[in-house]
Amino acid sequence: MRWDIFCKVIDNHGDAGVCWRLARGLAAGGETVRLWIDDPSALAWMAPGGCKGVEIVTWNRRDAAQRAAAGPPPDVLIEAFGCDPEPELIARFAEPVRPGGARRVWINLEYLSAEPYVERLHGLPSPVFKGPGTSLTKHFFYPGFTPATGGLLREGDLLERRQRFDRAAWLAQQGIAWHGERLVCLFCYEPLALDALLAQFESAGEPTHLLVTAGRAARALPPGPARRGALSITWLPHLPQTDFDHLLWACDLNFVRGEDSLVRALWAGSPFVWQIYAQDDDAHHTKLGAFLDWLEAPPSLRRFHHLWNGMAEGELPALDDAALASWGAACAAARACLLAQDDLLTRLLRFVAQKS
Template identity: 75%
Template sequence: MRWDIFCKVIDNHGDVGVCWRLACGLATQGETVRLWIDDPSALAWMAPRGFEGVTVIAWTQEAADRHADTQPAPDVLIEAFGCEPAPSVIARYAAGARRGATKRGWINLEYLSAEPYVERLHGLPSPVFRGPGDGLTKHFFYPGFTAATGGVLREPDLLACRERFDRGAWLAQQGIAWQGERLASLFCYEPAALSDLIAQLEQSASPTRLLVTAGRAAAALPPGPARRGALSISWLPHLPQTDYDRLLWACDLNFVRGEDSLVRALWAGAPFVWQIYPQDDDAHHMKLDAFLAWAQAPRSLHDFHHLWNGMGAGTLPFLDDATLASWRAAALAARARLLAQDDLLTRLRRFVAQKS
């Protein structure tokens, strides 16, 4: 089938990252995918070699009108994260749907959450009453962490690749001079507690190498030399998605942000701290607490998340071996619960087949 995925960039790593993984997963299953993105610039480094079966289209009105006039209509229309697809593409899709041509589905792919409403709303219809899609029905598809939701993305061979991963060889390929010290990755916005984390790592009895991702994390890091007490810092270039996954596999502790890297941290099975995308009304506080409850986070991990996300004041829990061991156990248990469920792509294709 032909799938059109529409994405408007808010956080260009997370939004594009999720849509690109979804598009590649569909193409791997033999589907033909057009990925419409209003700002595809991040794909230049995130996916420099592209992917067979996935066509990326810079989403402009002109491009949408041209494709609507010259290209086949999609069989499945996905609006990612509440964006409204191009009207001309909707009109072409709707014309085919009204004729009953092939199988058709219109999916509103929502944000990932562990909050209770996700199970209630997942799969519900959303009738369209105006515009070029008038008379058709969308369906909500909510990613989530339980069997009653849309699940999370996972490649069929992901865990096998994880098991074969050679940390030392990968680090050497990246030019990172690893001497056996603890490794931590930093992918964040601008957490107020970052200075406290750096001070703790500098004063630790155990050496740590912090691998800092390009962009906002690097800009947020307090200025200083590459070696600061027990802390050594390596600044990374922008990494393709596949290498970012391997960065998480290589590290003993991962600081991640947004939606896509949270899921990848879960699959990595190492201790992690999530900086959730901040919202003006602090709705992200409830979302974070719902996730921590699902993850059965130990108290130290719960408290660290609250401080890292600006939900209170205090001193960050100390990252000693016992603390990280309890975090690792929680991460592995959460991963095991997800592995016992179908992945998002399997559920999505089954859902579309049932609704068509």
């Protein structure tokens, strides 16, 4: 089938990351995909070389919508995160289907959450009452952590690749000197508790090597002394999605942020701390709480999350072997639960087949 995925990059490339993984997964299964993205610049490092079967359309080019409207409409239109596709494309999509042809399907891909409403709203129809899409119906598709949701993106060979991964070889390829010390990935916004975390690493009884990702994490921890007590630091360049996965696989503890990296941290199977995207009305507090409940996070991991996300005050729990072991056990159990479920792409294809 022909798929159009519409994506607007808000600020931190997470939307682009999710949409690219989805587009790549569809293309790997033989689908034809156009990814409409208003700012494709991040794909230069996120997905160098592109992907066979995926066409990148710069959404805000003056002639893009007109040129696309001149061709056949997609069989499936995915509106990622409520981004309002171009009216010309909606009008083309709304044209009558040839007699005997499959119905076109309009999917509203929503944000990931573990909150109870996700199961209630997943798959529900949303009739369109105005604009060129009047009389059409969108369907909500909610990623989630239970069988009653849309699931999580996961490649078919992900676990096999994870098992074959050679940490030492990958680190050497990246030019990262590693001598067996604990490795920690830092992919964050600007957490107020960052200085406390660094102080804990610096004074710890065992060495820690912190791998700082490019972008906001590097701005939160700008380059400076590479050695600070028991802490050594490496600042990384922007990594392609595949190597970002490898980074999470290589580390003993992962600090991640947003949506795409949370999912990838779950698949990595190592202990992790999630910095959730903050919302003005503090709705992210409830969202984080629902996720920690689903994870069955031990008390120290829950406490660390609250402090890391600015939802509490006090000292960070110690990142000793006992704490990381209990965190790792919770993460491993959560991953096993997710692996027993169908992935998002499998559920999406099944849903589209039912609606078309």
